[in-house]
Amino acid sequence: MPYRISRRAPRLAIRVACATMAATAAFAQDTVRVVSPDGRNEVKVEVRAGKLAYRVQRDGRAVLLPSLLGFEFRGSGPLRDNLRIVSSADTTVDDSWTQPWGELARVRNNHNEVRITVAESVPPSRQFVVVFRVFNDGVGFRYELPAQPGLGEFEITGELTEFALADDARAWWIPSFRQNRYEYLYRSSPVSTLDTVHTPLTLEMRDGLHVVIHEAHLADYASMNLVGGPEQNRTLRAFLAPYSDGIKVRGRTPFVTPWRTIQLADRATDLAPSVIGLNLNPPSVVENTTWIKPMKYVGIWWGMHIGTMTWSSGPKHGATTENTRRYIDFAAANGIGGVLVEGWNRGWDGNWMENADKFSFTEAYPDFDLKAVTAYAKEKGVQLIGHHETSMGIQNYERQMEDAFRLYKSLGIDAVKTGYVGDKTREGHAHHGQFMVRHWQKVVEAAARLGIMVNAHEPIKDTGERRTYPNMMTREGARGQEYNAWGGDGGNPPEHETILFFTRMLAGPMDFTPGVFDILIQRGNGTARRPEESRVRTTLAKQLALYVVLYSPLQMAADLPESYDKQPAFQFIRDVPVDWEETRVLDGKIGDHVVVARRERNGQSWYVGAITDEEARTIQIPLTFLSKGRSYVAEIYADGPKAHWKTNPLPVTISRRTVTSASRISLMLAPGGGQAIRIRPAR
Numbered sequence: 001m002p003y004r005i006s007r008r009a010p011r012l013a014i015r016v017a018c019a020t021m022a023a024t025a026a027f028a029q030d031t032v033r034v035v036s037p038d039g040r041n042e043v044k045v046e047v048r049a050g051k052l053a054y055r056v057q058r059d060g061r062a063v064l065l066p067s068l069l070g071f072e073f074r075g076s077g078p079l080r081d082n083l084r085i086v087s088s089a090d091t092t093v094d095d096s097w098t099q100p101w102g103e104l105a106r107v108r109n110n111h112n113e114v115r116i117t118v119a120e121s122v123p124p125s126r127q128f129v130v131v132f133r134v135f136n137d138g139v140g141f142r143y144e145l146p147a148q149p150g151l152g153e154f155e156i157t158g159e160l161t162e163f164a165l166a167d168d169a170r171a172w173w174i175p176s177f178r179q180n181r182y183e184y185l186y187r188s189s190p191v192s193t194l195d196t197v198h199t200p201l202t203l204e205m206r207d208g209l210h211v212v213i214h215e216a217h218l219a220d221y222a223s224m225n226l227v228g229g230p231e232q233n234r235t236l237r238a239f240l241a242p243y244s245d246g247i248k249v250r251g252r253t254p255f256v257t258p259w260r261t262i263q264l265a266d267r268a269t270d271l272a273p274s275v276i277g278l279n280l281n282p283p284s285v286v287e288n289t290t291w292i293k294p295m296k297y298v299g300i301w302w303g304m305h306i307g308t309m310t311w312s313s314g315p316k317h318g319a320t321t322e323n324t325r326r327y328i329d330f331a332a333a334n335g336i337g338g339v340l341v342e343g344w345n346r347g348w349d350g351n352w353m354e355n356a357d358k359f360s361f362t363e364a365y366p367d368f369d370l371k372a373v374t375a376y377a378k379e380k381g382v383q384l385i386g387h388h389e390t391s392m393g394i395q396n397y398e399r400q401m402e403d404a405f406r407l408y409k410s411l412g413i414d415a416v417k418t419g420y421v422g423d424k425t426r427e428g429h430a431h432h433g434q435f436m437v438r439h440w441q442k443v444v445e446a447a448a449r450l451g452i453m454v455n456a457h458e459p460i461k462d463t464g465e466r467r468t469y470p471n472m473m474t475r476e477g478a479r480g481q482e483y484n485a486w487g488g489d490g491g492n493p494p495e496h497e498t499i500l501f502f503t504r505m506l507a508g509p510m511d512f513t514p515g516v517f518d519i520l521i522q523r524g525n526g527t528a529r530r531p532e533e534s535r536v537r538t539t540l541a542k543q544l545a546l547y548v549v550l551y552s553p554l555q556m557a558a559d560l561p562e563s564y565d566k567q568p569a570f571q572f573i574r575d576v577p578v579d580w581e582e583t584r585v586l587d588g589k590i591g592d593h594v595v596v597a598r599r600e601r602n603g604q605s606w607y608v609g610a611i612t613d614e615e616a617r618t619i620q621i622p623l624t625f626l627s628k629g630r631s632y633v634a635e636i637y638a639d640g641p642k643a644h645w646k647t648n649p650l651p652v653t654i655s656r657r658t659v660t661s662a663s664r665i666s667l668m669l670a671p672g673g674g675q676a677i678r679i680r681p682a683r
């Protein structure tokens with residue numbers, strides 16, 4: 001059955017609470033000011049010496065100094081000089097909307113907007129509009145290029161947007177334009193030392209203010225990277241991912257760019273959950289979302305990464321009918337909704353990373369009976385999750401994609417994991433340039449229309465697409481658990497996830513694939529490529545805590561089913577939800593530790609996840625978030641005696657106690673450790 005996608009232009013589902021549309025005809029104005037509803041954040045846009053710049057202040061203190069706006073085009077002069085402000089118009093919005101799934105159910109959208117029309121004061125007298133929306137949690141702005149005689153079809157060679165930091169803030173960053181896309185360990189250094197980095201870029205200013213530069217609603221445009229200046233220069237400049245010929249964006253007017261976002265928070269713990277990007281995306285165009293269901297899943301997957309199975313055909317082929325039935329049985333017995341099967345389709349033989357044009361997305365290997373396993377899954381109340389690795393063969397994939405989605409749908413498969421291993425397309429376009437952004441749009445739109453949820457690996461970064469397409473569930477886009485299997489760069493160090501929470505995760509859900517219990521990968525050692533390095537650098541209790549800390553609506557129990565055998569701690573994975581009513585960050589410091597509490601969607605149980613880096617920590621948490629006057633049972637999964645990620649990662653102590661909103665829990669985290677707690681109403 002096809003799924004209806006609303007064809008009307010995505011209407012802003014907002015009610016103007018107090019519209020002060022003060023559009024003024026041509027007037028000589030050189031400064032426009034707009035503040036957030038709470039009055040703390042202020043943006044000033046001004047023209048000086050013919051150039052347009054904006055600046056941002058919070059509580060009267062500078063966050064961004066005057067920062068330029070504009071474009072460079074091929075074949076015509078830059079839109080940068082001899083500018084004047086023609087008019088401006090203000091609007092105020094205060095409304096709320098509900099997410100079909102997420103880290104929180106209700107999202108408030110409260111901002112003041114100003115639309116500023118700018119024109120060249122000399123021929124060709126081109127015009128553009130800059131729209132600023134100022135929220136209590138930050139600022140978003142975008143450009144609009146109206147249809148006009150001097151600007152029709154265009155090729156952007158550079159977006160001139162700047163972010164001139166007011167001090168040499170400390171940045172947590174990953175490099176751009178490297179072979180492994182977004183999959184690098186985060187490093188931290190002063191903003192003046194940055195080369196080219198990805199967003200979201202999290203910065204801590206000297207007074208403790210946290211600033212996150214990112215983008216929202218990346219559609220028909222190229223992803224924005226940020227380029228630092230020479231030493232001592234604290235200005236970051238937008239750098240768009242290019243086509244193979246160096247052009248950044250092709251378009252024709254009327255045209256709008258993605259939003260550039262500057263999230264602001266007094267403390268790191270106020271950064272999450274981050275909703276500014278969601279508020280800047282259009283509302284859902286998927287009319288019926290009842291088929292979109294968050295779930296936990298297991299998969300024929302970890303075995304390939306630790307070397308006990310293969311994607312390709314042969315004696316170790318993982319995706320056999322028999323093996324898949326085993327995973328289905330395991331999922332059914334443990335209340336897990338999905339089973340991912342990788343390596344089921346033809347095309348994996350040889351070096352699959354180079355097989356871009358060889359993959360079939362509809363033909364199974366002979367030892368995998370797709371019809372029989374889907375029927376078996378259905379009987380057991382489980383659903384398969386399909387897998388499409390493209391190896392960046394975009395045309396090959398686009399040719400087959402809709403047939404493949406239809407095939408899945410006809411068999412009752414509602415979800416697919418896609419893969420884009422490679423740093424460029426076969427045609428040489430950047431992995432996250434406009435060419436690939438357009439491809440993504442096609443995939444997500446076709447999937448929505450045909451009733452398929454998407455989990456993308458090697459994705460383009462998340463810019464809030466899930467609001468418009470709630471079938472865009474989760475994605476990778478950072479170093480996930482698989483790096484521990486490979487041992488590359490020594491795997492993920494204990495601090496990794498405490499940084500992810502305040503950086504990558506601010507963009508949206510991540511399919512990190514937690515839940516490896518065989519921490520030393522004993523089952524894989526001897527077969528893995530670098531056995532001496534491949535292991536997980538956490539305690540087992542920390543693996544449990546990651547289910548609460550690293551949000552994903554499709555959340556994997558990544559290990560082999562046999563690793564969960566006779567493991568009482570697996571009960572936490574059975575219990576933990578994948579959809580939340582509310583989220584509170586109770587404590588945290590980037591790179592050190594995080595404590596998160598989340599309440600299940602439509603329920604009264606809370607879950608707490610706490611993780612630390614290589615330092616042991618004791619953290620007191622008051623349970624004031626619980627309902628007053630109610631009694632709860634806390635089921636606590638803590639690092640056991642002498643636990644240590646390096647020397648003794650396995651002990652987990654499971655205990656229970658009765659708690660109320662007046663109770664405190666003392667979290668004792670081992671080096672590289674964590675703690676997971678389920679707090680359910682007492683019966």
Ligand code: NOJ
Nearest residue numbers: 342389419421457458476
């Ligand atoms: C890399 C993905 O991250 C991983 O999950 C997948 O198994 C392989 N590519 C093969 O598609």
